[in-house]
Amino acid sequence: MYRLSGVSKRYRRGKQTIDALDGIDLTIDQGDKLVVQGPTGGGKSTLLQMLGGLDKPTAGSVELDGTDLAKLSEARLTKVRASTIGFVFQSWNLIPTLNARENVEAALVPLGVRAKERRRRAAGALESVGLGERLTHLPSELSGGQQQRVAIARAIVKEPKVLLADEPTGNLDEDMRDEIMAVLESLWRERGLTFVMVTHDSSIARKAPRLAVIRKGHIKVSENTRA
Numbered sequence: 001m002y003r004l005s006g007v008s009k010r011y012r013r014g015k016q017t018i019d020a021l022d023g024i025d026l027t028i029d030q031g032d033k034l035v036v037q038g039p040t041g042g043g044k045s046t047l048l049q050m051l052g053g054l055d056k057p058t059a060g061s062v063e064l065d066g067t068d069l070a071k072l073s074e075a076r077l078t079k080v081r082a083s084t085i086g087f088v089f090q091s092w093n094l095i096p097t098l099n100a101r102e103n104v105e106a107a108l109v110p111l112g113v114r115a116k117e118r119r120r121r122a123a124g125a126l127e128s129v130g131l132g133e134r135l136t137h138l139p140s141e142l143s144g145g146q147q148q149r150v151a152i153a154r155a156i157v158k159e160p161k162v163l164l165a166d167e168p169t170g171n172l173d174e175d176m177r178d179e180i181m182a183v184l185e186s187l188w189r190e191r192g193l194t195f196v197m198v199t200h201d202s203s204i205a206r207k208a209p210r211l212a213v214i215r216k217g218h219i220k221v222s223e224n225t226r227a
């Protein structure tokens, strides 16, 4: 489903250039889980931005189901992101004045889903992450782990094909980390999502069926048949 060919991303800052990605070739099949690791500054977040169409490569192509995201107009890209790709970040970025259900509903507004249907689907998504009893709580009335669950519900309510997670457990203590990982794992399995996750957590990486290590913009992928 994803096919990256010769993907490079060069940032310029004054006279300095940084090759955040340097000629990446990578294929990710539909329904695959890929865990991405590597030293700080290696290019992990940049790769995720390319997969999510949040930024465009300097060179190369990022095909998602045969469409090169690098060639799409901003307007088309926005549509692809809104309908096909769910994002979960380390900081959950919930809107503080909206309750859990309203935060999740917000993801359906750009898709033109009617209010009643939005409410129904948002409640369903929150139930699927174990927050069915917290629909009207504000973010400030939820724990960190619960807020991250709301963010996950917001990412999956549109029923995306792809889920991209950048350090989704980075702000959580160990117990909550395990809980959030269990939620993501079961969503991946149940929904047949293509799931790409950046993490510093080696225990997660050890269990990954496919592991990509990015160092200085270069990628090395290994399969773990025992995972």
Ligand SMILES: Nc1ncnc2c1ncn2[C@@H]1O[C@H](COP(=O)(O)OP(=O)(O)OP(=O)(O)O)[C@@H](O)[C@H]1O
Binding pocket: 011, 012, 013, 018, 019, 020, 038, 039, 040, 041, 042, 043, 044, 045, 046, 047
């Ligand atoms: N907008 C930008 N402008 C200039 N340089 C950037 C920009 N974004 C990233 N970089 C540089 O590109 C390189 C890769 O950054 P990236 O954020 O992808 O690394 P990372 O592997 O995700 O690191 P971390 O684990 O610290 O989050 C780094 O050297 C970084 O300083």
